[in-house]
Amino acid sequence: DAGITQSPRHKVTETGTPVTLRCHQTENHRYMYWYRQDPGHGLRLIHYSYGVKDTDKGEVSDGYSVSRSKTEDFLLTLESATSSQTSVYFCAISERHPSYEQYFGPGTRLTVT
Template identity: 90%
Template sequence: DAGITQSPRHKVTETGTPVTLRCHQTENHRYMYWYRQDPGHGLRLIHYSYGVKDTDKGEVSDGYSVSRSKTEDFLLTLESATSSQTSVYFCAISEQGSTGELFFGEGSRLTVL
């Protein structure tokens, strides 16, 4: 299994509070991604990174920010959590190549009350 660790795995928080999810990889892959998974919507890309300090927005980036100060860590921050951000968040990594296979972490379940 690819070395991807997400933390925390479960979190319950209140509306309006900031939340940070962490993704840590030991594979030295260049690309890292944050997705959210919701019933009926599948996997939707929030933000991604193509190198240290190089990030870009995905299709559902509003209300989220990211940072990547080291190759191995990609942080997702909800600046002021809302109930619509209750979801399961997945980190993924890949190396650019002929396949660019994504390797996913095990997910972080966030509940915003």
């Protein structure tokens, strides 16, 4: 199994508070991604990174920011959590060549009350 951890695994927070989710990898993969999973929507890309300090927006980036100061860590911040951000968040990594496969973390269940 690819070495990807997410923390915390579960979190309950109140509307309006900032929240940071952490993704840590030990695979030295260049590409890292944050997705959210909601019923009926599959996985939707929030932000991704193609290198240290290189990030870009995905399809549902409003209300989220990311940072990647070193290869192994990719942080997702909800600047002011809203109930619509209640979801399961997945981190994934990829090295592109040769397989282009994404490896996923175990997920974080976030509830915003």
